[in-house]
Amino acid sequence: MRFTPFGSAELKRQLVFSRDASPVADSVASAFAEVPGLISKTWLSDQDGNTYGGVYTWENRQAMEAFGETEFFQGVAGNPNFVNFSSKSFGVLEGPSKVTGI
Numbered sequence: 001m002r003f004t005p006f007g008s009a010e011l012k013r014q015l016v017f018s019r020d021a022s023p024v025a026d027s028v029a030s031a032f033a034e035v036p037g038l039i040s041k042t043w044l045s046d047q048d049g050n051t052y053g054g055v056y057t058w059e060n061r062q063a064m065e066a067f068g069e070t071e072f073f074q075g076v077a078g079n080p081n082f083v084n085f086s087s088k089s090f091g092v093l094e095g096p097s098k099v100t101g102i
Contacts, residue, residue, distance in 0.1 A: 041054045
């Protein structure tokens with residue numbers, strides 16, 4: 001699992017008018033759908049706090065680590081419109097996760 005929160009100067013400018021980050025997320029969602037080994041990305045939004053991010057579920061640790069080395073990830077991480085970008089990886093507790101549906 002990987003959790004990636006960030007603030008967004010660009011989204012903040014856009015949200016002054018729309019208060020909805022969905023169009024921005026919608027425009028890049030298909031690129032994430034093509035990432036090898038990515039099972040799912042849950043898109044997160046805290047509009048009041050200007051914080052956005054995602055929880056990523058991967059087929060395995062190797063796929064997650066490989067994504068971190070891609071130009072796509074580096075482009076997102078280095079995007080000047082995103083502030084306070086961070087990414088943290090987590091292991092999964094298999095037993096309770098199976099009970100709750102993962």
